[in-house]
Amino acid sequence: MKITVDGTVDSDGAGYKEIARDIIKNSRISNLVEQVHMEIDVPEPIFIISIKVKGVRQPTEITNIAKIRETKEGCKLEIRDEGYASNLLSKLWKEFGKSKIEQPTRLEITCKDIDKEELQDMVLKPSEEITDTLLNLSWQIIPEGFRVRRSMKSEKVFTILATEDPMKEEWMERLNQVHSKMNMEE
CATH class of the missing domain: 3.30.160 (Double Stranded RNA Binding Domain)
Structure with missing residues (x-):
């Protein structure tokens, strides 16, 4: 720099x-x-x-960078493009609050009480x-x-x-x- x-x-x-x-x-x-x-x-x-x-990075829909699966508690995201991981986590925290979002592994995010449909149309704008x-x-x-x-x-x-x-x-x-x-x- x-x-x-x-x-x-x-x-x-x-x-x-x-x-x-x-x-x-x-x-x-x-x-x-x-x-x-x-x-x-x-x-x-x-x-x-x-x-x-x-x-x-250009704006992209969450479905382009992560696979979204429904779970009993809400849904789970499996991140396919690690370059967007921190932006995705920040966006989810901002939209739903930190209490509903967890990141158990580097490429996995769990969303409590959040439907798959709420995430599908969401766009990340890094x-x-x-x-x-x-x-x-x-x-x-x-x-x-x-x-x-x-x-x-x-x-x-x-x-x-x-x-x-x-x-x-x-x-x-x-x-x-x-x-x-x-x-x-x-």
């Missing part, structure tokens, strides 16, 4: 690089983060963070979960007090501008420039 810092900070932004690296490394999506770029302008004051991720995670990661990296925020999102890039002052038009232009530049980088 490549991390860069530009702006009015000492020692090449080493502190911010270390904070970003540690926070991302300890996240569920650390293997998906390809690049992080931060721009810090202390006198303004603004902080921009842009995170680029590797290819994100990009939504990744966006939520990127947002949370960014908030952990952004300095305290920078509560005024704007963001941009494209398929592989998520960029946030944060400040403690009212938003200015020229800052929004910088946000757009950083986001566009990160989108073009290979």
